Amino acid sequence: MLEFDGLYKAYDSNQVLKGVSFTVAPGQMFGFCGSNGAGKTTTMRIAMGLARADAGQVRWSGQPVDEAVRRRIGYMPEERGLYPKMKVGEQLAYFARLHGMDAGPANRAAETWAERMGLGERRGDRVEKLSLGNQQRVQLAAALVSEPDVLILDEPFSGLDPVGVDSLAEALLEQCRRGVPVVFSSHQLDLVERLCDAVGILARGSIVASGTVAELRSTTAGRQLRVVVPDASPGWATGVPGARIVSEQRGDTVLELAPGTDDQQVLAAALATGRVTHFAWREPTLVELFRDAVTTPQEVAA
Numbered sequence: 001m002l003e004f005d006g007l008y009k010a011y012d013s014n015q016v017l018k019g020v021s022f023t024v025a026p027g028q029m030f031g032f033c034g035s036n037g038a039g040k041t042t043t044m045r046i047a048m049g050l051a052r053a054d055a056g057q058v059r060w061s062g063q064p065v066d067e068a069v070r071r072r073i074g075y076m077p078e079e080r081g082l083y084p085k086m087k088v089g090e091q092l093a094y095f096a097r098l099h100g101m102d103a104g105p106a107n108r109a110a111e112t113w114a115e116r117m118g119l120g121e122r123r124g125d126r127v128e129k130l131s132l133g134n135q136q137r138v139q140l141a142a143a144l145v146s147e148p149d150v151l152i153l154d155e156p157f158s159g160l161d162p163v164g165v166d167s168l169a170e171a172l173l174e175q176c177r178r179g180v181p182v183v184f185s186s187h188q189l190d191l192v193e194r195l196c197d198a199v200g201i202l203a204r205g206s207i208v209a210s211g212t213v214a215e216l217r218s219t220t221a222g223r224q225l226r227v228v229v230p231d232a233s234p235g236w237a238t239g240v241p242g243a244r245i246v247s248e249q250r251g252d253t254v255l256e257l258a259p260g261t262d263d264q265q266v267l268a269a270a271l272a273t274g275r276v277t278h279f280a281w282r283e284p285t286l287v288e289l290f291r292d293a294v295t296t297p298q299e300v301a302a
């Protein structure tokens, strides 16, 4: 288990982290979300020993993460960290050696990962000659080349084209299948929703929502119903008891139903205004859950 336990961090008077706690199980893909400046990078940097927490601890398998443990962590920093003049293959082998691999296996792993990230033909090129997206792939390969026990990746998908996203996603899912806990930060919430078994949303210095996307959905305040009545008179749902109109656009209405409200009453009201072509409960997307979590004043721990 990778545990982030009660992390506090202030930069001068800016109290960035106020008790950040979450756990990532072996084989779990954890999406770490939060607005710009919420403290995701700071949290990851603390795990990697690049920033010091004022309080709290990061543990792996019950042990505080120290330099020896960090050698077993594949990390992708937000600021990236490649040597521009070094060739792709040499660079990957170098990172593998840094993590303790011998020369032979390091060279083989470099070859394998260059190939897997679609960089096979660029192995002999200097990194600075590559496009930004391809440099990103090298950076990812550098995090994966030592077959780490844990992966901590700061916005690994940013800047990748759809093919790059797919090859990285597949590589990460494979790591999860090997039992590696993977935590990555991202603003691409559709991707997080698609890939992650668990999500943590950081806001106001702590995790305000965490769990599977299904769990986050079950803790949202109201249930939403989408009703389409193409010929409806505007505002038809205004008088339906327990229903609040969230949006209404040319007969396409989203309603939030208070607990205990009978959806059949809503259906009857809809039928009374015209022909109903769509009537279904609507699952909030992660984007909507995120907006809700970062704007809700009280903290919602799941």
Ligand SMILES: Nc1ncnc2c1ncn2[C@@H]1O[C@H](COP(=O)(O)OP(=O)(O)OP(=O)(O)O)[C@@H](O)[C@H]1O
Binding pocket: 011, 014, 016, 034, 035, 036, 037, 038, 039, 040, 041, 042, 043
């Ligand atoms: N070295 C530093 N010195 C002073 N303040 C810092 C330092 N590093 C980060 N901060 C501040 O800490 C806060 C959190 O920044 P951080 O980079 O961790 O957020 P983030 O969630 O990763 O944001 P983003 O999504 O924009 O990358 C910000 O207010 C930032 O200005």
